Amino acid sequence: DAKTTQPNSMESNEEEPVHLPCNHSTISGTDYIHWYRQLPSQGPEYVIHGLTSNVNNRMASLAIAEDRKSSTLILHRATLRDAAVYYCILREGNSGNTPLVFGKGTRLSVIA
Amino acid sequence: DGGITQSPKYLFRKEGQNVTLSCEQNLNHDAMYWYRQDPGQGLRLIYYSQIVNDFQKGDIAEGYSVSREKKESFPLTVTSAQKNPTAFYLCASSIGGENTEAFFGQGTRLTVV
Numbered sequence: 001d002a003k004t005t006q007p008n009s010m011e012s013n014e015e016e017p018v019h020l021p022c023n024h025s026t027i028s029g030t031d032y033i034h035w036y037r038q039l040p041s042q043g044p045e046y047v048i049h050g051l052t053s054n055v056n057n058r059m060a061s062l063a064i065a066e067d068r069k070s071s072t073l074i075l076h077r078a079t080l081r082d083a084a085v086y087y088c089i090l091r092e093g094n095s096g097n098t099p100l101v102f103g104k105g106t107r108l109s110v111i112a
Numbered sequence: 113d114g115g116i117t118q119s120p121k122y123l124f125r126k127e128g129q130n131v132t133l134s135c136e137q138n139l140n141h142d143a144m145y146w147y148r149q150d151p152g153q154g155l156r157l158i159y160y161s162q163i164v165n166d167f168q169k170g171d172i173a174e175g176y177s178v179s180r181e182k183k184e185s186f187p188l189t190v191t192s193a194q195k196n197p198t199a200f201y202l203c204a205s206s207i208g209g210e211n212t213e214a215f216f217g218q219g220t221r222l223t224v225v
Contacts, residue, residue, distance in 0.1 A: 034213075036214075041219070042218055042219065043202050043204070043216030043217050043218055043219050044155070044202070044204075044214075044216050045216065046213035046214065046215070049213070087154065097142060097143035097160075097162045097206055097212075099145050099157050099160045099170065100145075100155075100204075100214055101157070102147075102154035102155040102156075103154050104152075104153065104154045105154060
């Protein structure tokens, strides 16, 4: 699997937008970009994923660069509940149920 | 409610004893996975199974064993051969098909004393 690079930590004020970056310069044409987050002492939960176009769901938005070498997870209004470790993961599109490969992610702190 | 259940949440064992961690899902998912997480680290893959009666080793399979006799269940045994078994263990499942999301259990925190 291609690797991703994320900042170790970020900080945000409550109710402000948060932009979490991810670099994946060696991404292949069939790799999907997945984001998961892990709250303290819990299992990870799915946030969003995309291939080429920007994606929106109830939790977040995913902005994908035109060359696909980077992406940004956007939380529109951070809450205290959003404090978690966020993982950006590449997953080959034709690979069916191959496992997710986790890096160290970005630890997001939200300040009240 | 549909979901993936790990039990117990906390587990203590004496060094040298084998211990089995339970993982059950009622989501009708084909694939199941076991990960290990150490403090401040990401998740590392131990074993995974894409179909009943079949499983593959992950990156850190040494000292662990699994079985997949039923679609709903994927127990993990931590054997005495695992040199450093104290960790947070996470089980996940996903349905078949291209790039579907994975669902994780709440984890079992194993402490070996």
